Amino acid sequence: MEPMYRSTRSEGKTVTASQAILKGLAEDGGLFVPTSIPSLDKSFADIARLNYQETAYEVMKKFFTDFTEEELKNCITKAYDDKFDTKEIAPLVEKDGTYYLELFHGATIAFKDMALSILPHLLTTSAKKNHITNEIVILTATSGDTGKAALAGFADVEGTSIIVFYPKNGVSRIQERQMVTQKGKNTKVVGITGNFDDAQSGVKAMFNNKELAKTMAEKGYQFSSANSINIGRLVPQVVYYVYSYTRLLGQGVVKEGEPVNFVVPTGNFGNILAAYYAKNMGVPVGKLICASNENKVLFDFFETGVYDKNRDFILTTSPSMDILISSNLERLIFKIAGENAKATADMMNSLATDGKYEVTDEMKAQLKDFVGGWASEEECAAEIKRVYDKTGYVMDTHTAVASAVYHAYKEKTGDTAKTIIASTASPYKFGTSVMSAIDEKYKGMDDFELIDELEKVSGTKVPKAVEEIRSAPVLHDTVCETEDMQKTVEEILGL
Numbered sequence: 001m002e003p004m005y006r007s008t009r010s011e012g013k014t015v016t017a018s019q020a021i022l023k024g025l026a027e028d029g030g031l032f033v034p035t036s037i038p039s040l041d042k043s044f045a046d047i048a049r050l051n052y053q054e055t056a057y058e059v060m061k062k063f064f065t066d067f068t069e070e071e072l073k074n075c076i077t078k079a080y081d082d083k084f085d086t087k088e089i090a091p092l093v094e095k096d097g098t099y100y101l102e103l104f105h106g107a108t109i110a111f112k113d114m115a116l117s118i119l120p121h122l123l124t125t126s127a128k129k130n131h132i133t134n135e136i137v138i139l140t141a142t143s144g145d146t147g148k149a150a151l152a153g154f155a156d157v158e159g160t161s162i163i164v165f166y167p168k169n170g171v172s173r174i175q176e177r178q179m180v181t182q183k184g185k186n187t188k189v190v191g192i193t194g195n196f197d198d199a200q201s202g203v204k205a206m207f208n209n210k211e212l213a214k215t216m217a218e219k220g221y222q223f224s225s226a227n228s229i230n231i232g233r234l235v236p237q238v239v240y241y242v243y244s245y246t247r248l249l250g251q252g253v254v255k256e257g258e259p260v261n262f263v264v265p266t267g268n269f270g271n272i273l274a275a276y277y278a279k280n281m282g283v284p285v286g287k288l289i290c291a292s293n294e295n296k297v298l299f300d301f302f303e304t305g306v307y308d309k310n311r312d313f314i315l316t317t318s319p320s321m322d323i324l325i326s327s328n329l330e331r332l333i334f335k336i337a338g339e340n341a342k343a344t345a346d347m348m349n350s351l352a353t354d355g356k357y358e359v360t361d362e363m364k365a366q367l368k369d370f371v372g373g374w375a376s377e378e379e380c381a382a383e384i385k386r387v388y389d390k391t392g393y394v395m396d397t398h399t400a401v402a403s404a405v406y407h408a409y410k411e412k413t414g415d416t417a418k419t420i421i422a423s424t425a426s427p428y429k430f431g432t433s434v435m436s437a438i439d440e441k442y443k444g445m446d447d448f449e450l451i452d453e454l455e456k457v458s459g460t461k462v463p464k465a466v467e468e469i470r471s472a473p474v475l476h477d478t479v480c481e482t483e484d485m486q487k488t489v490e491e492i493l494g495l
Contacts, residue, residue, distance in 0.1 A: 002065040003034035005231060008334040009345040016066040018126035021119075021232035022136070024225030025207045030345070032231045033331050037280040038062035040242070044283075047242065048250030052089035053080050055246070056118075056239045059281070063235045064122070071125050079118035079236075083107045085463070090114065090240045092247050092420070095393045098406065099253075100423040101244045104396075108178060109426035109465045110320075111271065112149035115228075115236040120153045120160065122232045123224060127159060134222040137493065138162040139206060141199035141227060143267060144175040144320045145425060147189070148182070150226035155184030162226070163188045163492055165199040168479055171319050173447050174429050174466065181472035188492050189476035192485065195313050197325050200268075202485035203227070204327075212486065215495050228270030229327050237274035238281070244420050245283050254418050259286035261419040263409075265402040266290045266298055267321035269328035271422060272370075276332065279369065286417045291405035292374040293318045298326055302372030305364040308356040316377055317433035318397040320425070325351070333359065336366040373405035380404055381437035388438050394458040397430045399423040400437075428454060428466045 005020035006013065009030030015023070020032040040047070040058060047055055056076050064072060080089050086105045093100045106113025127136060138160060140150050147164040154162040166179060168191035179189045192199050206212055207223055216222060228234060241262060248254045262285060264272040272290050279285040292299045294314045301307045309324040316322055330348060336359065337343040347357040375383070380397055383404035387393055395403065402421050409415065427434045431450040435442035438457060442450060448470055455462050480488045489495075 003036050003038055003063060005032040006035055007031070008033055008330050008341060009348065010341050017064040017231070018066050018129045021122050021126045021230065022130060022132065022224055024223065024227075024230045025204070028345075029204070029208050029348075030341070031229050031328070031330050033334060034063060034231075037277060039282055044246050044249055045256060048246040050246075052239075052243055053077065055243045056080065056236070059239045059242050060235055062281070063231075063238075066129065067125065075118055075121035075125060078121050083113075083117060090243060092244055093393070095391045096387065098403070099244070099248065099418065099420045100393075100395070100399065101240065101420050102423045103240060104423065104426040104429075106149070107152045107465060108145070108148040109429055109463050110145035110149060111422065111424040112145045113152075114240055115233045116146070116149035116153040116226060118236050119150075119226055119230065119232050120157045124157060124159060126232075132222070134217065134220050136160045136224050137216070137221050138226045139203055139223050139489065140164050140225060141196065141203040142166045142179075143196040143323060144171040146227060148175065148178040151179060151182040151184070151187050151189065154226070155182065155187055157186070161186040161188070163190065163489060165190050165192050165203060165485060167191070167195045167199060168193060170195050170315060170322060172430050172432070174431065174469070175319070177469045177472075178465065180474045180476045181469050182475065187476075189478070190485075190488055191479040192482050193479065194482040196323055197309075197313065198482040199485075200227070200325060200327065202482055206486055206489060209486070216493070219493065219495060221493060227327070228268050234270055234274055234277070234328070237271060238277045241275045241278035242281065242283055245278075248418060248420075257284055259284040259417055261285070261287045261289060261415065261417050263289040263291055263402045263406040263419060263421045265318065265321055265398040265422065265424055266292060267323035267326065269298065269326040269332070271424070273328045273331055276369065285369065287371050287415070288369050289371045289373060289402075289406060289409055291402040292372065293321045293380065293401050294374070294376060295322050295324060296374040297324050298329070299372040299374040301329075302367060302370055305361075306356060306358045307351065309351070310355040317380065317430065318401050320398055321401065333363075336363040371409060373409055375401045375404035375408075381433070383407070384434055384437035388457075392459070394427045394434060394438070394454065394460075395423060396425040396427045397433050398425050426463055427458065428463055
C-alpha cells in the first residue's frame with residue numbers, strides 16, 4: 001500500500017506527500033507521519049552499486065508517491081550537485097575502527113544541507129502540483145545550522161520567502177555570521193532574546209494561529225516549514241542511512257543482513273528518527289544510540305520513560321543540541337502508542353501545560369532499538385583531543401559528543417557491531433571550541449585566526465562557506481523579544 005500522510009494528533013484525514021510537504025505542520029498542531037513505512041524495491045546489494053543520487057531516488061520514491069519519476073529525479077539532480085565539495089555527497093571515513101559518516105560537505109557545512117538542498121525543490125514542485133498561487137513563507141526556528149541551510153536553499157527561489165529566528169546569544173560566532181550575511185531579496189533573519197525552545201515555540205504558535213493564517217491568505221501568503229517537523233526534511237535524511245549501510249556492504253565490511261549501530265548527536269530528534277525509519281525500511285540496525293550533551297532530556301527519557309523539560313537550559317559548545325523540546329520525538333511517541341492519536345495528543349498537551357509526560361510500560365518496551373547516552377563538556381573536549389592525537393582526524397563538537405557516547409557505550413556493553421557515527425558539522429563551524437580542545441594555547445585567539453590554524457592541524461582546506469563570511473557585510477541585524485515574534489513577522493510581510 002502506498003503511504004499517505006496523517007497527523008499524529010487526530011484520526012481519519014489523510015493527505016498526499018506533496019500536501020504534507022506544503023503544510024509542514026498539520027492543522028491540529030500534530031506532525032505528519034506516513035500511514036505505513038514502505039520497503040525498498042531493490043536489494044541492498046543492488047543499492048550498493050548505486051551512487052548517492054540514485055540511492056536517493058530509490059528511497060524517496062517510496063515515500064513521495066504522488067511525485068512523478070521526472071519530478072522527483074529533477075529535484076534530486078538540482079539538490080545533490082556541485083554545491084557539495086565531494087563526489088560521494090556523504091563520504092564514510094574510517095578512523096580508529098569506527099565509521100564517521102560526514103554529512104557536512106554541502107553549501108553550509110552542516111548535515112542540514114543534506115535535506116535542505118532538496119526541500120525548496122520539493123516544495124515548489126508540491127505548490128505546482130496543488131495549484132497554489134500564494135507566496136509560500138518559510139517560517140523557521142534554528143539552533144544554529146537549520147537557519148543557514150534553509151536560507152541558502154530558499155534564497156531567491158521564486159514564489160517563496162523565508163524568515164529565520166535564532167537565539168541571539170545561543171549560536172557560535174561562525175553560525176551567526178553565516179546567517180546575518182545571507183544574501184537574497186526574499187530572506188530575513190531575526191535574533192531573539194530567548195533560547196531555541198522559545199524560538200521553536202513561537203514559530204509553532206504562529207503555525208497554529210488561525211487568525212494569522214486568514215490574514216496572510218487575504219494578502220496572498222501561506223506558511224510552510226523548513227524545520228525537521230516538515231516531512232520533506234525528514235525523508236531525505238533517511239537516504240544517507242540507507243546509503244552508508246550499503247557502502248559498508250559494498251566494501252565487504254559487513255555481510256548481507258549483518259546489523260550495524262548508528263550513533264547520532266541528537267537535539268530535535270529528526271536525524272535519529274530518520275535512522276529509525278531506515279531500520280523500518282529494512283536496513284539491519286543493531287542499536288540506535290541517541291547521544292545528548294548536558295541538556296540530556298532525551299537520555300533521561302530513554303532511561304525512565306518520563307519526558308521532562310522542567311530543568312535548567314544549558315548553553316554548551318554543541319549548540320545545535322541545546323534543546324529541551326525535541327519536536328520529532330512526537331512521531332516516535334505516536335508509533336509506540338500504537339498509532340493512537342488521542343494518546344499522543346494528550347501527552348503533547350501535557351508537555352505544553354506541565355512540561356512533562358510519561359509513557360506506559362508497554363510503550364517503553366518498544367524503545368528497545370534505542371540506547372541513550374550523554375557526554376559532558378569535558379568529555380566532549382577530551383574526545384576531540386583523543387581522536388586527533390591518535391589519528392590526526394579533527395571532528396566538531398557535536399560529532400565529539402556522539403563519539404564520546406559511543407566509546408563509553410562500547411566499553412560498558414562490549415558491543416563489537418560495526419558502528420557508523422553521524423558526523424553532523426564541519427569542525428570549521430566551531431573552530432574556537434575545537435582548537436581549544438586540541439591545545440589550550442589556542443584559547444583566546446580570534447575565530448578567523450583559529451580557522452587558519454585548523455587548516456594547518458587538520459590538513460584540510462578551509463571550506464568555501466567559511467571563506468565567504470570573513471569579509472561579507474552584515475545584512476540582517478533585527479533582534480526582538482520572544483513575545484514579539486509574531487509582530488515582527490507581520491511587519492516583515494506588511495500585514
